[in-house]
Amino acid sequence: MGIYLPIAEISVNVFVLLAMGAAVGFLSGMFGVGGGFLITPLLIFYNIPPAIAVATGANQVIASSFSGALSHFKRGTLDFKLGGVLLAGGIVGSTAGIYVFALLRRLGQLDLFISLLYVALLGTVGGLMLVESVNALRASRSGAAPVLKKSGQHNWIHRLPFKMRFRASKLFVSVIPVLGLGAAIGFLSSIMGVGGGFIMVPALIYLLKVPTNVVIGTSLFQIIFTSAYTTLVHATTNQTVDVILAFLLMAGGVAGAQYGAKAGQRLRGEQLRALLAMLVLAVAIRLAVDLFATPPNLYSLSAAGLN
Amino acid sequence: MAGPRAFAAAASLSMLFALSPATAQTPPTESIQIGLSTDAISITAGFSGADLTIFGSLENPDPLIARQGRYDVVVVLEGPPRPVVVRRKDRVLGVWINLDSEAFENVPVSYSVATTRPLQDIAEPAKYKQLSLGAQNLYMKPVDETDSPATIEEFTAALRERKTATGLYSENVGGVQFLSQNLFRATVRLAPNVPVGTHKARAFLFKSGMFVKESSAQLEIRKSGFEQSIFRVAHDYSFLYGVFAVSLAMLTGWLGRLIFRKD
CATH class of the missing domain: 1.10.287 (Helix Hairpins)
Structure with missing residues (x-):
């Protein structure tokens, strides 16, 4: 069944989009990630213009993170104060990102920049995860107990000024890295259409030493608002949010996430991480191939005076 | 999804009157008229392209020339003019990047031509350039005219090629047919991605390769x-x-x- 997307201005198949949403939702439920970093490249592979894929991806992320954050709110595993400071940084980063987005679009370099960022980020994250999970798998097979890193150790981040107390996270750190991390995630959200959970979660755990139980809830809380802000600004400045497209992805996504979460409980952590790493790497490689392959048309047209 | 709407365009037949003997000495000048049945068309989202029929008539045709088929008509449906940027990808460190670009002012978004015969058989190429008629002869004004002529030519050719490849610029040879000595019917193609806005239908009359007269009408295309x-x-x-x-x-x-x- 075909449907015409009003903003993307192309006809697409409803079932392909629902399936795409469900597949990404399944994975996000299984791995506990938002899935924005998979949705945007998939949409680009499906010939949705990158500018629309990014803005709509940000919109779609709200649904999955809102659903997830509600669960964490009920369980009380959400640090509102930490989330709020991250969010303040996120708004600044997102605003800067939107500006860069519009500028790159005017210069005709937006598509390239989005692809490059995806290749770099997904390549790095996927590579690191794969190495880590393969090592963990090997260690568990040889029967050795996994070596735990000492959690009490402080790094340079904990020597920065402007310290603030985050009671729910049992944390006393400088606001500078928290704001900076929020800003970086906001920037990526507006340029890549991702929630940024796949960067935020490890950064909170390893850099800020936030207890693992509040990390996901807090990250989701911040992502809701950063993506909501990003969606709003993209809608007003670039008119690139396609609600029909976003809704189809969300509808598939929320359903898929439930089955993914069940499937995830049956797999072991290292195996899950290795699978996710391979998936992330596959997307990065596919995008990289497109960058190097000779395009069918060297010339492209675009409306002048865009934005 | 609603299918393409059928378009109907009725003839605006001008009153034709018989040649009086007086006109035999001073041949009356021919002219051309076209008519559209509607001044606005609504297309739905599922629009997959259609043919638009425009009727028109010749006034005061010379029966001898008409019989010899030396009257030619070119009908153009021209979309709204918009500025456009043409970009060329080049390889930098193996990666394909948009490098050079050329901006043009007021390029018609769409341009559908229907003719009685192939354009090259109707008149001299210079004539078309002068009239800015035909997708290949349409004058495209670069924003920065100080660029080298070779560059401008390259990007103009690329612009035409891209527009033709996406169906926005099309040529329908034989799309204009004379139904009688005076009446003709032109079929121009509307691409699935036809732009909304004010389109201009223009008809050009040629007599034995010489341009005689032009007539135009406006058509609003809306999406609904x-x-x-x-x-x-x-x-x-x-x-x-x-x-x-x-x-x-x-x-x-x-x-x-x-x-x-x-x-």
Whole structure:
């Protein structure tokens, strides 16, 4: 069944989009990630213009993170104060990102920049995860107990000024890295259409030493608002949010996430991480191939005076 | 999805009167008229292209020339003019990057031509250049005219090629048919991605390779339907649209949890 997307201005198949949403939702439920970093490249592979894929991806992320954050709110595993400071940084980063987005679009370099960022980020994250999970798998097979890193150790981040107390996270750190991390995630959200959970979660755990139980809830809380802000600004400045497209992805996504979460409980952590790493790497490689392959048309047209 | 609407364009037949003996000495000048049955067309989101028929008539044709088939008509449906940027990808460190570009002012978004015969058989190429007639002869004004002529020519050719490849520029040879000595019917193609806005239908009359007269009419193309309403809201009330998109996402997330809740 075909449907015409009003903003993307192309006809697409409803079932392909629902399936795409469900597949990404399944994975996000299984791995506990938002899935924005998979949705945007998939949409680009499906010939949705990158500018629309990014803005709509940000919109779609709200649904999955809102659903997830509600669960964490009920369980009380959400640090509102930490989330709020991250969010303040996120708004600044997102605003800067939107500006860069519009500028790159005017210069005709937006598509390239989005692809490059995806290749770099997904390549790095996927590579690191794969190495880590393969090592963990090997260690568990040889029967050795996994070596735990000492959690009490402080790094340079904990020597920065402007310290603030985050009671729910049992944390006393400088606001500078928290704001900076929020800003970086906001920037990526507006340029890549991702929630940024796949960067935020490890950064909170390893850099800020936030207890693992509040990390996901807090990250989701911040992502809701950063993506909501990003969606709003993209809608007003670039008119690139396609609600029909976003809704189809969300509808598939929320359903898929439930089955993914069940499937995830049956797999072991290292195996899950290795699978996710391979998936992330596959997307990065596919995008990289497109960058190097000779395009069918060297010339492209675009409306002048865009934005 | 609604299918393509059928287009009907009725003839605007001018009153034809018999040649009086007086006109035999001073041949009357021929002229051309075209008529559209409607001044606006609505297309729906599922529009997959269509043919638009335009009727027209010759006035005061010379019966001898008409019999010899030496009258030629070229009908053009020209989309609204818009500025456009043409970019060329080049390899930098193995990666294909948009490097050079050329901006043009007021390039018709679409340009459909229908002719009685192939353009090259109707008149001299110089004539078309002068009239800026035909996709290959259309004058495209670069924003920066100081660029080298070779560059401008390269990008102009690329612009034409891209427009033709996407069906926005088309040529229908034999698309103009004389139904009688005076009456003709022109069929121009509307591409699936035909732009909305004011289109201009123009008819050019040639007699034995010489340009005689031009006539034009305006046609408004609008999009209608649910999808178009969304598009309009997204552009006219973009902030409210954004708020709606965010609320819809939150509602979907909340409902999803409600339906599939496990805790």
